[in-house]
Amino acid sequence: MSISQLSITHLRNIASLKLALSPQINLFYGGNGSGKTSILEAVHLLSLARSFRTTKHKHYIQHQQPDTVLFSRINAGHSGQLPVGFQRRQDGNLKIRIGGESIDSLATLAELLPIQLINSDTFLLLEGSPAVRRQFIDWGGFHLQPQFLSAWKAVRRALQQRNSLLKHGKLQASLRATWDHEFIARSLELDSYRQAYLDLLIPCFERLLQQLLELDELSLHYQCGWDKKRGLDTVLEQSFERDRNLGFTHQGPQRADLKVKLRGMMAADLLSRGQQKLVVCALKVAQGYLLRQQTERSCVYLIDDLPAELDRQHRQRLCRLLEQLNSQILVTSTERDAFSDCWSADVEVRDFAIHDGALAQ
Template sequence: MLYSLLMSISKLQIQRVRNISSINIEPSPAINIICGENGSGKTSILESINILGLTRSFRTNKAHHVVQNDQLASVVFGFIDPMMQGLKQSLGVERPAEGEARIRFEGSDIGLSTLAELIPLQVINSDTFQLLEGSPAIRRQFLDWGVFHADKAFIQLWRGFRRVLKQRNTLLKCGKIDNQLRQVWDSEFIAFSDQLTRLRKEYLSLLKPEFDSVISQLLEGTKIELGFSYGWDKKRQLDEVLASNFERDLRQGFTGNGPQRADLRLKVDGHNAAERLSRGQKKLVVSALKLAQGVLFQRMNSRPCIYLIDDLPSELDQIHGELFCKVLEQSSNQCFITCVDDSALKTYWSPQTEIATFRIAEGSLC
């Protein structure tokens, strides 16, 4: 294990996040177990790390629900070593109940895309089931997280595509489009679409072997197939699809085909995995997706992710819980794991793994 060389967060300070008034934590570079009763604040610690990495909660889009009652803002501060250079660099996020978040890194303001590069986060919680059961938008977001960290050109391509899509939809809502103007926007739409789709396909081809390796350890004998839907009939060129569907798009007022409809497909024996797997199997599959993505990220960027895992033991029996932890341990990522009772989790790790346990009650460390 190289955990001592791969530390991401070496100090964490949380202020005014839900029922946490103030907490200071010096986490392990490896496994951090946060235990406490329901409502004690253990998930709020994970939520705070998510705020540090993305300025937002993974539980709600409304900042005022996160900020402690009668307070104006939450603050999360940490020392990080994003490029694994043996440094301790300061990062702070102030999340007001109303308005935009402020991000400071080493004394300077930075933007959200820069922040996302500094702290690559992976969240595994009850919402992660939506990778199987939810809308295509959730699976696109998963896929695009990987592409964002794999190719620096992606973010500009994605922004350019969103701009062109918005403009094309605005014209469609008008009800009439000059043919020449339509051709101009369709040409841009197709150019961005082809590049975006190529990057997504290339990333998925790299992710597949990593996923196959992880899922074979967690669900031995179960073959999960990963497929990719372009967002249109891949047997036809996109310009042909746009032309044939133009009248329908005009009636609906939006573009019905394109990368904004792309999807990641998961199948078991040719059938939709969400309809075939048990609840426990689903947890292992969605966790395998996240773990595989972390493995690929580390291989491509020479640094680990940070994993936030809420209520790890739920939905898993002892055997699969132990298998999950072994895969997690082998990945050399810094992990923050919540549970009500840590007695079972204590036995899942090798003696060489550095484990820190934090007990919390009523928003304070015990």
């Protein structure tokens, strides 16, 4: 999947911008506040209908304008070229059209244009809460396993219901097993998808990381969210009093995590900022690599301020890795020179100088 044309109207400081993108590397450079990150934000909105910078649409719609309108042409593999349109109005109204048809399900959109974002928040994969890492695993489940989404939704529904009953003191011990039947069955299913995805991802990540950094003892550890030896049924039974006293379910797939460790300790506590960046990049590149290998689809990479934290040698190594992905990549940087000797000669690199929300003359 790649975007051939991108048109942005009334997004932050961008009044109107039309871009013809390279299917490989696209570099946006310009000073602070010129609008580089807003271009990545536009692609994010076109894939997920939400921004990575704010939860409020009023923040990204250009001041004093009625709406943000985005349009793109997506090369969607077998389906050929598809026009995708996005409009978000000040009153919150959202319209998305794919191939001229309005769509209601955001999952359809996310499936059409898988994206990977790498920005300063990506460090949260190492130092943030387990929820960030669950989201990381579940990206893979969603894009690689057709039944994943229905299992994920079923677990969420069953868990909400269970927690609500616990909170209101309506879950009786004698009925617990009956209530938990669905939650347990679907949780085991969700866990099996996560486990299967990580069985593929972890070796791929380790291989890619070796190309970026010499860190032999770095390892990933999946935790399913409960004590597997006892089994979820027994765990729920044994923690029932505690769950009832506190009004929520303590263990289950909602507590899953993926620990990144170095010599048995949390990697985030030991690695330098630059090393952390390379580790999270390897994690994200591994996801794109697997997507292509397993489904012959590819994702678009949005990389905000790629050079930050990296010396020239590691910058070059990362660019090599990104090229090998054979995916469309949109990169921002304040300096054009930061990449002068980073890309191979046979890669199509398109440069865009951005100034005041427009292409610089």
